[in-house]
Amino acid sequence: MSLGTQHDGHGGDVREDTDTVAAVADRVRGAIETVIEGKPDVLRIALTVLLAEGHLLIEDVPGVGKTMLAKALGRAVDCSVQRVQFTPDLLPSDITGVSVYHQDRNEFEFNPGPVFANIVLGDEINRASPKTQSALLECMAERQVSVDGRTRALERPFMVVATQNPGDMEGTYALPEAQRDRFMARVSVGYPSPQAELDMIDSHGSRSPLENLASVTNAAEIRDLIERVQRVHVAPGMRRYVVDLVNATRTAPELKLGASPRATLHLVRAARAHAALEGRHYVVPDDVQTLAVPILAHRLLPGPEAQMERLTAEQIVAKLVARLPVPAPR
């Protein structure tokens, strides 16, 4: 039986792999949940993106815990976390690093910027100038930095968690769609429930719970998990399903701009990670359906009709998902 999977020989191993992934992910999730309460969906997406080697865009109003989420993630995974606060006067070299001339040694020395870390937190990315934004986005796409003609690889895992305020806020340069496309997923944290907010008063009242957050895994283990995630099986029907879904965004009359082929790749990778997070060694439609909105919605531009009907991209994607038949044997 040829199923066209690249890991046929590892049938048993894949199952083990996914169990490991699920166990580690549970630990990380448990750790983060001591800091961010009542947001399991956002957390799961964040972990999915981490394991799928993508970048996460968190878009929400100020003060709902965007930064906290990124920080908690970095802390729970024992790896380097760098934070860049984007401001209008931030320069590209402030991100990538600069070469400084040492007079005594008579040579240039490279001072690596904050991008040389496992998790880079780009705070309020839409406040920086487009030039600076694109510097970060280049690093995101190529996972390397070129300064003064030398190319330096970034560490693995490398994940940019960028936060931005919703579009029409003062002093912001909204990310153009071409750059939004480089983020694997966009989530919004949303306001906590009243109960979670009450609990928050207790836990955050005296000092930050972040300090109590002990790391439960490390970068090496995450790299290993990423390897394992790539072996998750995607049935031919499922591939077709993903392609159909992405295609649907291109042909949907409500949308001015559909999702890119990169979106297809991101969706498959994220679906693999999502399946592994649940301890499954194969992707099911539920994975794709859960991830469709966070992964596709921010790449789409609703057309004028959709705007007239006040349909957001998220709603359109959800509609498409609800209409597309799941792959089933005839």
Next chain:
Amino acid sequence: MPLATLVTMWSALPLLGGLIRGDQWWVPAAVLMTVAALASALYRWWLRDSLAVPFLQSFAVLLLYTPLFAPQTAVVGIFPTLDTLDHTLALFEQGVHTIDTNAPPVSPTPGLGMIIALVFVVFLMTADFLAVTARCPGMVGGLLLALMLVPLVVDEAGLGWGRAAICAFGFLALLAVDMWVRGREWGVPIPSGHGPESRAGAVFGRVGIAAASSVLAITLALLLPLSMPSLSSDAVFTKAENTQFGSNGSVTTTHPMVSLRRDLTSASDRTVLTYRTDEENPEYLRTFVLDEFDGEDWTMTPVHAGRDNNADEALPLPAGREGEPPEEEIVTTRVSMDSDTVPMDFLPLPYPARSVEIAGDWYVDESTLMVFTTEAPPSGYNFVVRSARNRPSAQTLALAGSPRSLTDDQLHLPRELDARVQELTDSLVEGTETDYERALALQNFFTDGDFTYDLNPPPVPENADPLTHFLFEDRIGYCQQYASAMAVMARQAGIPARVAVGYTSGRPSGDDRWTVSVRDAHAWPELYFEGSGWMRFEPTPADPNSGQGSASPPDYGSGSTEPPDDEGSEPEPSPTSEAGDSPREPSPDPEDDESAPEEGPAAAGTDEISSSDGASPVWAPIVGIGIAVSALMATPALGRMFLRWSRRSTMAAGGATAAHAAWRELHDTCLDLGMSWDLAESPRATAKRLASLSVADGGEPTEVARGALWRLALAEENARYAPEPQGGQELGGDLDAAQRALLAAASPGRRSRALLLPPSLAPWRRSRTESKPLPTVF
């Protein structure tokens, strides 16, 4: 797919092979179909679109049509001109004429070829639309069925099984290609994890379903008619006796003898028609002429309706008469059919009719002057018929020469006729000199009393020839037997003869009016005399008690071989008074009044007897119908039960197929219970929704059911999407629990509908998404 459709339509071409001679007629059809299919295939392959396909096909066919069928009218050999249109019309006319006038197999003419080619191209375009654009290749079967019906209806030889098999093979090939294309759209099929044996189990299940449903269908088709005892009662039986005339599909009607008997034995004396005429002794009204004797029955040569034999002008000259009869010989009869009568498609006309004024399309048969229609005739129509008098003097008849001008063979008799009949005829005509004397001798043989008139003659024993039985054994019968026997014997005596069926002149009802009722239905022989044409004779007794009450022997047949000369000149009043004394007497009023009541009870009595003979016990049909209805009602439930059973057996095999079978069963249960099933929903989502449904509606403790649903969903998910589906879990119990929970959640009405009329069996109830977000073009 377009090419598969082409192959299918190609395979339908041989269906017509039996109807057309030669081996070239199919070429234009095949060429045009190929072009149309290629246009469709190329366009679809190139543009991945199907919108313009029919137009493109029409254009391609048009382009090729001219060089194929009308090359001489084309510009540069391709482009059609106005002449092409004329040529096409002429060809079409020719083709229609070929079809109309010839019995199959017909010789191929260009017109016929064109009609066949165009019909097939239209069929191909329809098939292409159905199979490729609409993705319903099964519907193409309807087109093939229509083609298959053509030889079945037209040709008595029917359809050879080889041709039917080729056509069926083409259809199956189309279905197979469609399955293959659909399968390819989903990529590699997900195999079962259990190797050949579970696959064999699944195949067995599928074959079993197919076999069982076909067996069920065939059994029902065979048993259902048997369980209806009432079907053999009189009404249907006579219908079943109907012979179809006009094997070319031109004219079909009930066998005249059957309707004759039905009329004669009918309980009521309904009026069939009334007519007005100034003639004192109107002719019989003849409906049919039976001019072929097959040893047992007289039948009608098939008549044809066409443009060349319209009845709206003067009718053809009757055989044996020279020239148009003078104006004073013409009798005008205004007939109005009773609106309660079953509409006749053959007109009752006095012979020989010269013209008929009637609305609608009516045709005339040249040799018999029968006037008929091919459409459903209206009930209660009126018409005016002008006919010539047909009362030559006995002398004229006696002087008639040999039948020279008769083209058809009206002396033909089958060889295997009993020799005693010939002997009898010879003995009867011994010593006669002319045909006329022989005819009289034969007529006298029947009227001279040895025969008994009875509308319900004792049944002819099996293996006995009805003719010899009537002549030599019982000598009991009614006009049908009399007329048939005399016509046969006349042929033996060398006089061309045939049997006419219709009505006697009826009874006068004052003021030139005559009324003809159903019991005036009659059959009589017509004998041919050169110079006078077909002459009516009357072997049936004209006695109201023991004979056809309203029958009247013609003057020339009254036996007076030396009639006065002036009898031949009919318009004079004296012969009519003489005719009043002749045996036509029974028709006048007093006797008519007597005969009617007397005939009434007699006929009613016989009718009672026949109905008590034919009727089965009252309960039998009721029980039969009851059984049939309940069997019919139980069919869906049985089908569903069988499906359930076969899925259960598949599930026992384990593996991915087991999970699929369980999931499909759950799907069907949901449909049966009227719950929605969304194809865009993953198995998990479905299970969750169903679990919440059963909680909401039933309120039962459904933890078990929820777990069962969840396990079913996971098994299905695993079977669908896992690289190596694992099987082995026992899903039967889970399925039971899930189904119980769903049943509990449904309303009682839904439950009984699920049992009796499971909607899951209806293909149109299969769940589907509201609309496909992307057009699937492959």
